[in-house]
Amino acid sequence: ASSKDAFNTCGRDHFPSYELPADSAGWLLCMATLAESLPICFTISDAQLSGFPLVYVNSKFVDVTGYTKQDSAGRNCRFLQGPGTNAVHGQHLLTTLRDGENSQTMLLNYRKRGEPFENLLTMAYVNDSLGRRRYCIGLQFDMTGMQSDTGAWGKRMLAGADGRALIEETRKKMSKLIKLLPKTLEVPAPPTSSTAEAIGCPQETWACPQLAALAEVGGCSIPSTAASCWLDVLCSLLDQTPHAAIVVNMRTPGLPLTHCTAAFSKLTGWTSAEAVGRNCRFLQGEGTEPGALSTLVTSLRQGSPCAVQITNIRKDGTSFVNDLTMHHVRDTAGERRFCIAILADAAAEGPPDALRKLRAAIPTQFDAKLQPPPPSQFATVDPISQWKQFQEPTAKLIRMLWATDVDATLRKILTLPAPMTKAAISSIGSFLAKKAPEDEALLTKLLTAMQAGWSPVAGRTDA
Structure with a gap:
């Protein structure tokens, strides 16, 4: 996103039907671009719009639910609910949304093709420095999908006691990770009537x-x-x-x-x-x-x-x-x-x-x-500078989320479109070299195998 053209292209790809607010466009695109590499579903809703519509879903969300970015844009996440969804759980989510509280719940959702799945949903709000609720970040973990995964987590899910322990472990992990999100987004105050032309009603007589x-x-x-x-x-x-x-x-x-x-x-x-x-x-x-x-x-x-x-x-x-x-x-x-x-x-x-x-x-x-619109609620911030400002702390959060399932992360990163793949691989390689050298060696092995024609989509990374 070093150029305006690249920034605009990125915005169209990740936010297909959403006009990025002038004071937080850089932060949103930084978050969205990095979230594409996650092995768990990641969503952003705009709390300033009626109905808290989804404005961004990552590619893992598309994989899990079957709904494309275009399908999801502008819809409240209730569209994932169905006849088997516990009404109490749905009401809990609605109440926390209205009250602006962080929440976590397990609820039954439905994929686009009608299949149910158990969704561990964690939500957190991001306010701006002017005290306004701006965004709701959602982390969604497909617990049902883990049962058919041949990886270590999937095998543990097949055992009842281990499965229950894993759910609790995942709950705690998601609760901790969501706290790494910024609680407050620093934004300048919008122009006032003294610095911007006041917008008012027509002064002359008109007819409709x-x-x-x-x-x-x-x-x-x-x-x-x-x-x-x-x-x-x-x-x-x-x-x-x-x-x-x-x-x-x-x-x-x-x-x-x-x-x-x-x-x-x-x-x-x-x-x-x-x-x-x-x-x-x-x-x-x-x-x-x-x-x-x-x-x-x-x-x-x-x-x-x-x-x-x-x-x-x-x-x-x-x-x-x-x-x-x-x-x-x-x-x-x-x-x-x-x-x-x-x-x-x-x-x-x-x-x-x-x-x-x-x-x-x-x-x-x-x-x-x-009926002229009121003056903009949001000041204008250079989006590229804001992107660079938040890139390091956002990348730290994403790396922590990678750790929820390293195998799935590697598979996801290796199938990202260029040039995202190159940047993500470089980032996770540096991360693994410091935290888990054996996994960094595995990544190198996988890259070599890919050059020989192996496809990571076929199965586990250590196959």
């Missing part, structure tokens, strides 16, 4: 045909648009209708409610002050249908509209069947900016035709200039 159509259907008056952003006008129109509605800003981590109407408060019992800032999960309860929740999650993930009936809970504890529709709004740049949900009590009598017309009139797009 889709908002005008919504106003006509709802019998609403459009407020003055001068010095108003698109979202302000949308919320004003929704407030004038007798229907329950909520708005979510898709750029906000955790997807909390940005706005709710008075009709929403009447339907649920939750005031605007109580609801805004919270994810709408507070409406769920024991009677909420998993299938309906899955439909909503899919809609949020794919950005597709949906209509579903789901059992929700009012503030007073009573339940109601929510006739819910979700509408996604993109700007003219193609970015999904907002999600609007229209709620109704399915058992209540009302004018269904008016509700149907309102739902049909919800906007789907607006001019991006009418």
Whole structure:
């Protein structure tokens, strides 16, 4: 990554659909490049994005799960769960994610082809020096895969007592290794309004045909648009209708409610002050249908509209069947900016035709200039300099992770694409020469064998 072109190429390879933040791009790429050589699954999630999506998975993750980097990018790691996953374990992970706590658990996951495997998952957060949760690092160890491994660890897994001891040994090892990750990433403060041009709403009067159509259907008056952003006008129109509605800003981590109407408060019992800032999960309860929740999650993930009936809970504890529709709004740049949900009590009598017309009139797009993005949250740091700054401490962590399974590490390194292979072999060779000379001699032997046509993919390194 000594040149800008090499850096950009590396970014596209490892982060296929993710825009690297300007203040931590070098650190992320340094971590990702070195993690490609690991014999265990290594993932990075962005805690600043809604849903904690995966932004990086290493090649071992691809090998173990069958999901490519492109398959995994932008998805929460829950996609590995399935019908046999213990709900308690899944809830534990969700709780620790929300609370920002490090965690470790064994849970049943599923490969892309549907096969289950026992996954020892260890997660740790990395905050920045401004106190923001930035990334979640995941180490995933395929315990099921070890049973079919002909190596020393695999043989031990075949013996019950040794297998249980090995799981506990691996738990402790992962807990120690995850502590080697930096707890805090030093970043400069982003520009303030005094040093960067403040971004505000349009000062002149503007018009939006889709908002005008919504106003006509709802019998609403459009407020003055001068010095108003698109979202302000949308919320004003929704407030004038007798229907329950909520708005979510898709750029906000955790997807909390940005706005709710008075009709929403009447339907649920939750005031605007109580609801805004919270994810709408507070409406769920024991009677909420998993299938309906899955439909909503899919809609949020794919950005597709949906209509579903789901059992929700009012503030007073009573339940109601929510006739819910979700509408996604993109700007003219193609970015999904907002999600609007229209709620109704399915058992209540009302004018269904008016509700149907309102739902049909919800906007789907607006001019991006009418809702300018806020100033960047992140300062710009030279990525190549940052890469070099973190290369040594990151390499130390990776070497410690190599030690979890030396055989698998050697196999992995020997099959990495050039020029990564050369750098990784040089690094592990130096490491082994100091820590385990006999393994360094083995590495030399393997390199010689490869030149003669032997393939490390075929089996163990000492075969």
